[in-house]
Amino acid sequence: MISGVKNSLLALRAFQTKQDSIANNVANVNTDGYKKTEVVIEEGASNSVRARAEKVDTQGALIGRETGQGRELVETSNVKLSDELTEALLNKRYFEANVKMIEQADEMTGTLLDIVS
Numbered sequence: 001m002i003s004g005v006k007n008s009l010l011a012l013r014a015f016q017t018k019q020d021s022i023a024n025n026v027a028n029v030n031t032d033g034y035k036k037t038e039v040v041i042e043e044g045a046s047n048s049v050r051a052r053a054e055k056v057d058t059q060g061a062l063i064g065r066e067t068g069q070g071r072e073l074v075e076t077s078n079v080k081l082s083d084e085l086t087e088a089l090l091n092k093r094y095f096e097a098n099v100k101m102i103e104q105a106d107e108m109t110g111t112l113l114d115i116v117s
Helices: 002-027 081-116
Strands: 037-043 049-055 062-067 070-075
């Protein structure tokens, strides 16, 4: 039971890392040349959970802009707001599921202690 709580806590930390990445991507959606990050959640040793951040090196859209040297093509951010919002909603559900697992383990421990005492 304790290892389940530990793994849920590790998963919560991983999903928090993912949420931080999503927030950073959304904050930079209008930053020219910004490359978004994606967090990959993997199984670690002893069935634990870990998060690994990766830069996504796809090219953003090229748009023409007036600069000090005249009109130039500028690469925009490669962040798609619709993708980030979808990921944020999924991440919220994953977070809620792990919190529920911890609550259930807590309830089971309380019941066990009531039976023993």
